[in-house]
Amino acid sequence: MKDVYIIGLGQTEVGEHWETSLRHLAWEAIDAALKDARLKQPDALFVGNVLAGQLSKQEHLGVLVADFCGLRGIEAASVEAAGASGGMALRQAYLAVASGMVNTAIAAGVEKFTDTVGSRATAALTSATDSDWEAAQGATPAALAALIMRRYMHEFDCAVADFAGFSVNAHANAKTNPYAMFRNTITAEAFAKAPMVADPVNMFDTAPDADGAAAVIVAADDFVWAHRDASQRPMIRIAASAVATDSLALHDRPDPLFFRAANLSAGRAYKQAGIEPGDMNVLELHDAYTVYAALSLEACGFAPRGLGWRMAGEGGISLRGKMPLSTFGGLKARGNPAGATGIYQIVEAALQLRGEAGANQVAAPRWGMAQCLGGSGSTAVTHILERVGRDS
Amino acid sequence: MEISRNWRLQKQRYGLVGEVCEHCGSKIFPPRDVCPACAEEAKTLYQFSGKGEIYSYTTVYDAPDGYEEQAPYTVAIVKLEEGPLVTAQLTDVDNGKVEIGQQVEMVTRKLREDGERGVLVYGYKFRPSWSDENLRVG
Numbered sequence: 001m002k003d004v005y006i007i008g009l010g011q012t013e014v015g016e017h018w019e020t021s022l023r024h025l026a027w028e029a030i031d032a033a034l035k036d037a038r039l040k041q042p043d044a045l046f047v048g049n050v051l052a053g054q055l056s057k058q059e060h061l062g063v064l065v066a067d068f069c070g071l072r073g074i075e076a077a078s079v080e081a082a083g084a085s086g087g088m089a090l091r092q093a094y095l096a097v098a099s100g101m102v103n104t105a106i107a108a109g110v111e112k113f114t115d116t117v118g119s120r121a122t123a124a125l126t127s128a129t130d131s132d133w134e135a136a137q138g139a140t141p142a143a144l145a146a147l148i149m150r151r152y153m154h155e156f157d158c159a160v161a162d163f164a165g166f167s168v169n170a171h172a173n174a175k176t177n178p179y180a181m182f183r184n185t186i187t188a189e190a191f192a193k194a195p196m197v198a199d200p201v202n203m204f205d206t207a208p209d210a211d212g213a214a215a216v217i218v219a220a221d222d223f224v225w226a227h228r229d230a231s232q233r234p235m236i237r238i239a240a241s242a243v244a245t246d247s248l249a250l251h252d253r254p255d256p257l258f259f260r261a262a263n264l265s266a267g268r269a270y271k272q273a274g275i276e277p278g279d280m281n282v283l284e285l286h287d288a289y290t291v292y293a294a295l296s297l298e299a300c301g302f303a304p305r306g307l308g309w310r311m312a313g314e315g316g317i318s319l320r321g322k323m324p325l326s327t328f329g330g331l332k333a334r335g336n337p338a339g340a341t342g343i344y345q346i347v348e349a350a351l352q353l354r355g356e357a358g359a360n361q362v363a364a365p366r367w368g369m370a371q372c373l374g375g376s377g378s379t380a381v382t383h384i385l386e387r388v389g390r391d392s
Numbered sequence: 393m394e395i396s397r398n399w400r401l402q403k404q405r406y407g408l409v410g411e412v413c414e415h416c417g418s419k420i421f422p423p424r425d426v427c428p429a430c431a432e433e434a435k436t437l438y439q440f441s442g443k444g445e446i447y448s449y450t451t452v453y454d455a456p457d458g459y460e461e462q463a464p465y466t467v468a469i470v471k472l473e474e475g476p477l478v479t480a481q482l483t484d485v486d487n488g489k490v491e492i493g494q495q496v497e498m499v500t501r502k503l504r505e506d507g508e509r510g511v512l513v514y515g516y517k518f519r520p521s522w523s524d525e526n527l528r529v530g
Binding site for chain 2: 118138147150154252
């Protein structure tokens with residue numbers, strides 16, 4: 001197994017890109033990442049995407065994107081694991097490089113949500129749930145989050161307002177992220193008055209579905225050392241890469257209030273990296289809903305069972321807090337371009353470790369963790385990144 | 393049109409027929425032939441009573457294609473008295489006027505329709521139990 005490094009980062013602004021196509025969005029992110037890596041010809045491309053088949057009537061994204069990026073001939077395929085597709089694309093790129101089969105690979109994520117609007121888009125999103133036994137009853141992803149949140153509040157004695165801090169923090173951090181969809185500040189008072197999406201999940205609990213693309217270039221250690229430039233930029237090593245699954249349907253879990261896939265994949269990642277949750281300096285979790293932030297914090301060992309919600313109100317998740325969370329706005333305020341989300345998280349964590357996060361920079365981080373979830377926590381992909389000095 | 397797909401599931405959807413695991417005794421719904429508790433084969437059919445209680449619930453306002461006419465509607469996770477949890481719409485209730493722990497029973501209702509000439513999909517929903525003191529009159 002070779003060590004794998006992230007040598008290039010690219011992202012597009014998250015939002016409603018009415019004038020830009022799926023392939024063009026992907027190209028923008030990949031072009032930026034290749035330039036950042038000073039690389040012309042990568043060996044392989046893995047594209048994370050969820051909805052193109054349904055919303056753009058376009059499958060076969062590996063070749064679509066490779067062709068459009070001027071990379072005809074390379075190995076390319078798309079990867080799908082609902083909201084975890086981006087993380088899964090990086091996982092495939094990591095495995096390809098770590099195995100020694102390729103030297104360099106692109107892990108990209110792209111989502112073109114606005115190619116279809118209205119109830120058909122909502123229906124497409126439900127395909128990440130159990131189609132026969134959840135979607136058939138009219139359940140949506142937001143409804144599943146609401147079912148979890150209602151029961152969580154019932155069992156752990158907290159209220160909707162107790163979750164506000166997650167969204168307030170996300171928006172505060174997105175304000176200075178030029179790639180974020182929502183750069184407005186929100187207050188706990190506004191959160192309390194937000195209209196309902198699926199009671200008790202309100203509009204400020206929920207991440208916006210949006211268009212976006214992000215890409216990272218990964219390379220094997222020997223390639224990186226052979227091609228190192230004179231810059232003093234720190235290098236980013238993928239210290240851990242881990243995937244785990246739970247039941248597809250929420251109702252099939254012995255305890256629907258525990259994100260077991262998140263717990264398993266985080267545990268495997270800590271073991272691979274040889275660190276503990278307390279060592280982490282930057283955290284990007286799947287805050288598609290505020291209750292998912294709470295459950296992810298619990299599953300990954302940052303809060304005891306039933307107490308994840310308390311981290312929303314204690315100030316520890318801000319950029320200057322003990323455990324900075326959603327440092328560029330998270331899914332909530334940067335936006336949630338489904339299959340690209342997992343790659344945005346990696347780009348953001350890597351920017352932090354490089355010290356290139358600008359106004360969003362946390363103090364001298366060494367370890368960063370990104371975890372994305374597919375469906376109601378059915379798939380979890382966790383990556384841990386480490387900043388490595390030039391001389392080490 | 394998803395005719396075969398809905399036809400295939402009619403026993404489960406109309407009759408709440410699941411399975412029981414001969415190895416560990418777990419009751420299984422929906423049927424899956426492999427016991428989720430002990431991973432052994434479980435193909436013995438089991439008729440569920442249709443009685444249970446509300447584990448959690450929500451009201452859906454932003455409905456997907458095929459469900460828009462029903463919105464807003466209440467979706468619940470029901471804990472069946474035999475053990476399994478099942479996701480199902482609640483019917484014969486005012487949206488949001490239910491409680492965790494409330495007793496419910498299965499009824500058969502229309503789940504969705506695929507346009508004017510499309511298939512009508514029927515299946516289980518749950519309503520407050522007739523014996524339940526929470527039953528609303530009128």
